[in-house]
């Protein structure tokens with residue numbers, strides 16, 4: 001894929017991964033890692049530690065106000081949940097880089113958060129084994145837009161203008177201008193930084209979930225697709241077109257999300273996003 005290669009070679013302004021993300025990725029990468037390794041990383045970041053404790057003491061886990069140590073949190077929530085929640089927080093930290101962009105960053109992160117919390121809610125409804133994984137995937141799914149827009153602001157402005165005209169979806173317009181899309185560039189970034197395969201799959205195929213054939217990531221990719229659609233319809237943050245070219249109803253059926261459960265997710269979406277914004281500290285410095 002020559003175009004992607006050309007683009008990434010020129011892309012100088014890659015989003016800086018917070019140090020904590022890099023450390024967490026090492027733990028994700030190492031199959032021998034244990035709860036104590038994650039605990040150590042989390043303890044090194046005061047705000048992350050208190051956020052995790054706040055989360056585990058939320059009504060969802062049913063231990064309101066009684067968990068005071070990270071060790072205990074890992075026991076209650078499970079190693080994977082804590083690991084992925086920490087990953088979600090660390091990705092959200094990128095929202096505080098404060099760079100000037102042709103993208104409306106506040107709306108961008110609101111959308112990413114919307115997809116993350118929406119996907120997590122769907123995950124709970126369909127009994128996805130680790131809903132926190134979907135939260136992290138949602139936060140990361142459109143990261144390629146930041147890379148493209150920060151590296152090629154003038155060209156990206158053109159893309160945005162075209163999309164505002166309402167004829168094309170953003171990735172089609174990106175393909176015309178760059179010969180690649182934010183999904184491919186994002187996947188490259190996730191691969192370079194050794195994000196876990198399921199997150200990479202979600203970034204790569206969130207516009208075309210049926211392209212995802214690798215067994216264990218199929219459900220995650222489809223869930224991100226549905227959450228992306230719901231956020232677009234509900235006007236959560238700045239959405240990127242992605243106009244329902246694979247029927248959302250069909251994808252919902254494939255992942256086992258009933259109409260009733262979908263309505264429940266939609267009904268809670270706005271308030272969950274507002275809560276999560278506060279929780280993740282997104283847009284606090286604006």
Ligand SMILES: [Fe+2]
Pocket residue numbers: 141142182206207240242
């Ligand atoms: Fe996208």
Ligand SMILES: [Fe+2]
Pocket residue numbers: 111115141142228239240
């Ligand atoms: Fe999106």
